Amino acid sequence: xxxxxxxxxxxxxxxxxxxxxxxxxxxxxxxxxxxxxxxxxxxxxxxxxxxxxxxxxxxxxxxxxxxxxxxxxxxxxxxxxxxxxxxxxxxxxxxxxxxxxxxxxxxxxxxxxxxxxxxxxxxxxxxxxxxxxxxxxxxxxxxxxxxxxxxxxxxxxxxxxxxxxxxxxxxxxxxxxxxxxxxxxxxxxxxxxxxxxxxxxxxxxxxxxxxxxxxxxxxxxxxxxxxxxxxxxxxxxxxxxxxxxxxxxxxxxxxxxxxxxxxxxxxxxxxxxxxxxxxxxxxxxxxxxxx
Amino acid sequence: xxxxxxxxxxxxxxxxxxxxxxxxxxxxxxxxxxxxxxxxxxxxxxxxxxxxxxxxxxxxxxxxxxxxxxxxxxxxxxxxxxxxxxxxxxxxxxxxxxxxxxxxxxxxxxxxxxxxxxxxxxxxxxxxxxxxxxxxxxxxxxxxxxxxxxxxxxxxxxxxxxxxxxxxxxxxxxxxxxxxxxxxxxxxxxxxxxxxxxxxxxxxxxxxxxxxxxxxxxxxxxxxxxxxxxxxxxxxxxxxxxxxxxxxxxxxxxxxxxxxxxxxxxxxxxxxxxxxxxxxxxxxxxxxxxxxxxxxxxxxxxxxxxxxxxxxxxxxxxxxxxxxxxxxxxxxxxxxxxxxxxxxxxxxxxxxxxxxxxxxxxxxxxxxxxxxxxxxxx
Numbered sequence: 255x256x257x258x259x260x261x262x263x264x265x266x267x268x269x270x271x272x273x274x275x276x277x278x279x280x281x282x283x284x285x286x287x288x289x290x291x292x293x294x295x296x297x298x299x300x301x302x303x304x305x306x307x308x309x310x311x312x313x314x315x316x317x318x319x320x321x322x323x324x325x326x327x328x329x330x331x332x333x334x335x336x337x338x339x340x341x342x343x344x345x346x347x348x349x350x351x352x353x354x355x356x357x358x359x360x361x362x363x364x365x366x367x368x369x370x371x372x373x374x375x376x377x378x379x380x381x382x383x384x385x386x387x388x389x390x391x392x393x394x395x396x397x398x399x400x401x402x403x404x405x406x407x408x409x410x411x412x413x414x415x416x417x418x419x420x421x422x423x424x425x426x427x428x429x430x431x432x433x434x435x436x437x438x439x440x441x442x443x444x445x446x447x448x449x450x451x452x453x454x455x456x457x458x459x460x461x462x463x464x465x466x467x468x469x470x471x472x473x474x475x476x477x478x479x480x481x482x483x484x485x486x487x488x489x490x491x492x493x494x495x496x497x498x499x500x501x502x503x504x505x506x507x508x509x510x511x512x513x514x515x516x517x518x519x520x521x522x523x524x525x526x527x528x529x530x531x532x533x534x535x536x537x538x539x540x541x542x543x544x545x
Numbered sequence: 546x547x548x549x550x551x552x553x554x555x556x557x558x559x560x561x562x563x564x565x566x567x568x569x570x571x572x573x574x575x576x577x578x579x580x581x582x583x584x585x586x587x588x589x590x591x592x593x594x595x596x597x598x599x600x601x602x603x604x605x606x607x608x609x610x611x612x613x614x615x616x617x618x619x620x621x622x623x624x625x626x627x628x629x630x631x632x633x634x635x636x637x638x639x640x641x642x643x644x645x646x647x648x649x650x651x652x653x654x655x656x657x658x659x660x661x662x663x664x665x666x667x668x669x670x671x672x673x674x675x676x677x678x679x680x681x682x683x684x685x686x687x688x689x690x691x692x693x694x695x696x697x698x699x700x701x702x703x704x705x706x707x708x709x710x711x712x713x714x715x716x717x718x719x720x721x722x723x724x725x726x727x728x729x730x731x732x733x734x735x736x737x738x739x740x741x742x743x744x745x746x747x748x749x750x751x752x753x754x755x756x757x758x759x760x761x762x763x764x765x766x767x768x769x770x771x772x773x774x775x776x777x778x779x780x781x782x783x784x785x786x787x788x789x790x791x792x793x794x795x796x797x798x799x800x801x802x803x804x805x806x807x808x809x810x811x812x813x814x815x816x817x818x819x820x821x822x823x824x825x826x827x828x829x830x831x832x833x834x835x836x837x838x839x840x841x842x843x844x845x846x847x848x849x850x851x852x853x854x855x856x857x858x859x860x861x862x863x864x865x866x867x868x869x870x871x872x873x874x875x876x877x878x879x880x881x882x883x884x885x886x887x888x889x890x891x892x893x894x895x896x897x898x899x900x901x902x903x904x905x906x907x908x909x910x911x912x913x914x915x916x917x918x919x920x921x922x923x
Contacts, residue, residue: 261782264748265746265752269746365578372583372769372802374804381805390782392781465774466773466774509740509750509753510749517741518741
């Protein structure tokens with residue numbers, strides 16, 4: 255029984271860490287612009303597909319990964335520059351709709367640049383399962399969890415200790431005030447898109463050996479990552495991680511102990527319940543309106 | 546007077562030739578993109594390849610074939626629109642297509658009303674049961690997949706099994722069929738788990754199965770990436786019971802995706818999957834080896850059974866047109882229904898007014914993955 259429980263926890267952590275990485279990308283762009291970037295899932299796809307195709311033409315894995323992350327960041331910049339920035343006077347809803355359009359465009363382009371097949375990627379360090387108290391874990395899951403942790407630490411340092419990071423935070427708190435103290439808000443927005451695109455790509459590469467990758471892999475991962483970001487509190491880094499892990503573990507427990515047919519239902523009912531009592535998510539900023 | 550009738554005769558003669566040389570139009574709607582693309586893509590390529598080959602060999606009844614094909618992306622609504630267009634605008638002579646069961650069932654009413662011969666490439670048994678006057682199909686049904694797997698299990702004295710299936714139309718249909726026929730083969734389903742379309746990890750469901758006492762085998766119904774993830778998770782959890790998959794993953798792609806974890810996986814599929822390993826006296830050897838060679842030379846891509854279904858559909862149609870000596874819709878329909886002893890990639894087809902598929906279990910073979918290859922189970 256306890257081995258079974260341990261397996262559900264490990265399964266939940268594996269999936270949860272993936273959701274957390276995608277959720278982090280949502281949070282960064284939300285922080286800088288209050289836009290929910292629905293093309294986040296497509297960055298996940300681009301990271302995975304670019305790595306797979308570069309490895310296929312003979313590049314060593316580390317170079318392929320670096321190139322894929324850079325390519326995704328460049329596409330993130332381009333998305334901001336050519337789609338979001340020209341509409342900067344528009345409302346947030348308009349911008350969100352633009353990102354939905356961008357996601358459809360990117361998926362379409364992916365089917366042209368690559369193909370419509372599902373592709374595997376070799377695990378970074380083998381496929382021999384690690385035994386932990388009767389449960390098993392793939393080495394790749396450790397990579398996912400470890401890098402998620404490293405990225406969270408890096409982001410904490412970035413937002414707390416660097417000028418650009420602080421500028422990003424300042425912009426998220428009050429855009430006008432940030433502009434008044436001399437922060438170039440447009441650059442901040444550009445940086446946030448690049449950063450979250452790179453993060454999405456990292457997620458896509460890390461999970462490809464576990465889930466495979468294909469032109470439409472971003473749809474489902476994007477949706478789950480979005481749910482995790484909402485659960486944890488939009489705009490909060492630790493919240494995104496907590497939300498992702500919680501969603502993953504709830505899904506695994508639901509499938510294991512109640513019914514796999516209602517796994518997603520259970521997860522979303524719990525999210526709804528949490529949001530009912532904590533409308534801004536587990537770790538989100540409590541917003542107060544001046545009356 | 547004489548001149549006028551002579552003129553009329555000449556005109557009629559020319560019209561006759563013009564008529565004879567108008568191409569025979571073959572309509573198709575296939576899921577070339579979308580979730581069923583791994584099925585629809587080889588089907589499309591197969592139709593293109595063989596329409597070209599038939600034309601190069603002089604066409605059918607002295608007339609060229611013309612393929613009019615649309616990509617339905619596996620969407621039932623799009624399928625309806627395209628079939629309406631095939632019937633009303635393109636005025637095709639018959640339709641070969643319908644990659645998924647959903648698309649096929651969505652257009653049944655249209656082809657029945659229009660009186661359009663339609664050979665479907667979809668798997669589920671509902672396509673031909675009850676029999677629909679104008680609808681035929683080439684792949685083995687999901688019920689046959691269950692029956693074939695249960696036969697194999699019975700021969701290995703496996704009686705208590707677990708089912709795990711996805712949430713797609715094919716998955717659900719096959720799950721239902723398996724639950725229906727299990728008792729006939731003395732098989733008891735004691736665990737029944739499902740997973741979602743975009744799920745990335747099935748270890749929770751499989752752990753539950755692993756801890757269900759008395760499981761002797763696990764059966765996974767589905768196609769696409771789901772079964773490949775199930776297979777990998779199965780290996781990770783080191784479940785010792787044998788794993789059975791459906792004919793929905795009968796392509797090399799599945800082995801590529803699941804990698805080493807695919808070793809030992811068993812599934813029922815058409816013989817074409819291991820064309821070269823068929824014995825020399827096997828009825829299907831010639832057609833299977835030819836199809837494999839021609840497809841792989843042209844597209845530099847491994848064949849799947851799905852392209853084979855399209856090949857069978859096209860060839861059954863062409864033979865029927867030849868036997869009917871015309872492309873007249875109702876004559877072609879009757880000729881398709883009268884197909885006997887047609888050797889295709891899926892088996893030997895013997896259709897009848899009560900059986901619009903014409904395949905039986907003998908041509909549905911069990912395969913096992915050994916060293917990254919499909920090997921027939923003896």
